[in-house]
Amino acid sequence: MATRYPDDSLTLHTDAYEVNMVQTYFEEGVADRHAVFELYFRDLPFHNGYAVFAGLERLIDYIKQLRFSETDLAYLASLNQYSPAFLAYLHDFKFTGTIRAAREGDLVFNNEPLVQVEGTLVDCQLVETALLNIVNYQTLIATKAARIRSAAGNDGILEFGTRRAQELDAAIWGTRAAYIGGFDATSNMRAGKIFGIPVSGTHAHSLVQTYRNDYDAFMAYARSHKDCVFLVDTYDTLRSGVPNAIRVAREMGDQINFLGVRIDSGDMAYISKRVREQLDEAGFPDAKIYASNDLDEKTITNLKMQGAKIDVWGVGTKLITAFDQPALGAVYKLVSVENERGKMVDTIKLSSNAEKVTTPGKKQVWRITKRADGKSEGDYVALTDERPDHEDKLHMFHPSYTYINKDVTDFNARPILVDIFDQGQQVYEIPELADTKAFAAEQLASLWDEYKRDLNPQIYPVDLSQKLWDHKQHIIEEVHGYVSSLKFDN
Numbered sequence: 001m002a003t004r005y006p007d008d009s010l011t012l013h014t015d016a017y018e019v020n021m022v023q024t025y026f027e028e029g030v031a032d033r034h035a036v037f038e039l040y041f042r043d044l045p046f047h048n049g050y051a052v053f054a055g056l057e058r059l060i061d062y063i064k065q066l067r068f069s070e071t072d073l074a075y076l077a078s079l080n081q082y083s084p085a086f087l088a089y090l091h092d093f094k095f096t097g098t099i100r101a102a103r104e105g106d107l108v109f110n111n112e113p114l115v116q117v118e119g120t121l122v123d124c125q126l127v128e129t130a131l132l133n134i135v136n137y138q139t140l141i142a143t144k145a146a147r148i149r150s151a152a153g154n155d156g157i158l159e160f161g162t163r164r165a166q167e168l169d170a171a172i173w174g175t176r177a178a179y180i181g182g183f184d185a186t187s188n189m190r191a192g193k194i195f196g197i198p199v200s201g202t203h204a205h206s207l208v209q210t211y212r213n214d215y216d217a218f219m220a221y222a223r224s225h226k227d228c229v230f231l232v233d234t235y236d237t238l239r240s241g242v243p244n245a246i247r248v249a250r251e252m253g254d255q256i257n258f259l260g261v262r263i264d265s266g267d268m269a270y271i272s273k274r275v276r277e278q279l280d281e282a283g284f285p286d287a288k289i290y291a292s293n294d295l296d297e298k299t300i301t302n303l304k305m306q307g308a309k310i311d312v313w314g315v316g317t318k319l320i321t322a323f324d325q326p327a328l329g330a331v332y333k334l335v336s337v338e339n340e341r342g343k344m345v346d347t348i349k350l351s352s353n354a355e356k357v358t359t360p361g362k363k364q365v366w367r368i369t370k371r372a373d374g375k376s377e378g379d380y381v382a383l384t385d386e387r388p389d390h391e392d393k394l395h396m397f398h399p400s401y402t403y404i405n406k407d408v409t410d411f412n413a414r415p416i417l418v419d420i421f422d423q424g425q426q427v428y429e430i431p432e433l434a435d436t437k438a439f440a441a442e443q444l445a446s447l448w449d450e451y452k453r454d455l456n457p458q459i460y461p462v463d464l465s466q467k468l469w470d471h472k473q474h475i476i477e478e479v480h481g482y483v484s485s486l487k488f489d490n
């Protein structure tokens with residue numbers, strides 16, 4: 001059985017190798033060396049043209065509580081791997097780092113930093129696992145939600161996924177991410193309570209089964225609720241469900257708001273058209289048709305193509321589990337570290353796969369938009385001492401295929417990474433969730449449709465500044481020089 005600790009913290013929500021490395025840094029006297037790590041993903045999820053960043057609120061909560069509690073330390077001591085001096089050091093540990101991140105709801109792309117952690121090696125290393133855990137999941141769900149929003153157009157979309165989510169936390173934070181990405185409401189009451197997300201719900205088949213017929217069930221529901229959406233597919237949608245919903249709506253009249261009916265099985269294009277006819281003929285043209293049953297952006301697009309008369313889409317499993325791509329795959333890499341002489345040295349991880357070679361140095365991402373229409377030109381990743389927003393002309397080129405290039409003038413450059421913590425102090429206030437959602441919608445509106453289409457979107461340019469590109473080539477050459485100078489006896 002799980003042990004409940006009165007002072008449990010999230011600090012040990014980390015991989016053992018982080019603590020192991022931290023012990024090495026401590027024992028070797030380099031724990032306080034300054035370092036910069038950056039979190040980014042290499043491939044956009046779902047073959048999408050963009051991702052919607054989410055996770056910042058939880059990231060802030062996590063950093064704010066980051067202390068080793070007495071039982072955390074007692075547990076580490078019980079492993080007999082960590083020295084008393086190291087445990088005493090952890091006892092006094094306090095996060096004093098600086099964190100910059102994209103704002104929730106902002107669009108982010110592959111191969112650019114979404115979160116940057118600057119601090120001691122210990123600060124940076126300890127937070128790696130939790131930061132990846134939080135950002136990977138929430139960004140994935142916000143992006144999936146944005147795809148579903150795009151398929152649904154202006155129709156209502158409701159998050160129904162809690163029962164199918166990967167446990168409780170995923171349901172709660174996933175529904176928040178879904179709301180940022182464009183969902184209108186959730187069925188999860190606690191998410192409503194905690195985050196103020198609008199809550200919406202109909203009823204289950206069990207209600208109809210309990211009363212053993214549609215009429216009695218809908219009548220019972222109508223007597224106990226003002227707003228009514230009846231689930232009409234328990235026995236026979238067209239012959240029993242809808243006719244009985246209409247009968248109850250007529251009998252109850254003004255005593256209820258007959259909002260509509262929900263269908264949860266069968267051929268939803270065919271059935272919804274017939275249901276629409278039945279409701280219209282009965283004098284309920286404003287009653288809406290809700291649909292649910294393993295929906296996602298593909299089924300919704302397809303159903304719309306077939307002329308389905310569905311007004312509100314309830315989406316569960318395929319949203320909350322990011323069914324077609326269950327992991328984002330963001331990584332967290334060291335880009336700069338203080339050497340033994342106190343100088344910051346930019347670092348690289350080489351790979352035979354060009355995509356996997358990291359980009360050294362502490363960076364800022366600049367979103368370049370045309371001044372005239374606010375539309376996106378691409379992202380420009382630069383070293384932090386560069387100020388592309390002060391330039392009149394930017395030369396933007398593909399970092400691998402440099403012949404793909406353009407000169408951009410009359411542009412605005414917006415820094416994507418904003419200060420969240422400054423030397424351990426929170427300097428960023430999380431906006432109201434509704435504002436974050438509106439911000440996401442605004443950002444999406446400024447992106448060309450070519451990057452937003454569901455199938456084979458155009459690849460959004462994420463370019464390196466000339467200075468950063470040169471710097472990277474220089475460091476690659478330095479490392480190659482070092483490797484080829486090595487001599488082995490065997």
Ligand SMILES: Nc1ncnc2c1ncn2[C@@H]1O[C@H](COP(=O)(O)OP(=O)(O)OP(=O)(O)O)[C@@H](O)[C@H]1O
Pocket residue numbers: 264265266267268269270292293294295299302303306
């Ligand atoms: N007209 C349609 N075009 C494309 N997909 C559809 C259409 N109607 C329903 N679907 C989707 O097809 C799948 C059908 O699921 P399933 O085979 O479980 O049938 P069902 O009618 O829901 O049966 P059950 O009663 O077992 O739930 C669902 O994902 C549903 O969203």
Ligand SMILES: O=P(O)(O)OC[C@H]1O[C@H](OP(=O)(O)OP(=O)(O)O)[C@H](O)[C@@H]1O
Pocket residue numbers: 160161163164203204205206264292293294295314315316317318
């Ligand atoms: O299909 P999803 O996208 O995951 O949406 C959530 C599903 O959860 C409910 O079904 P469930 O069979 O769990 O309960 P019910 O008895 O109310 O139909 C609901 O009717 C949806 O079909």
Ligand SMILES: O=C(O)c1cccnc1
Pocket residue numbers: 160161187200201202203262292314316
């Ligand atoms: O309110 C609903 O209709 C609902 C909620 C959760 C899951 N399925 C349906």
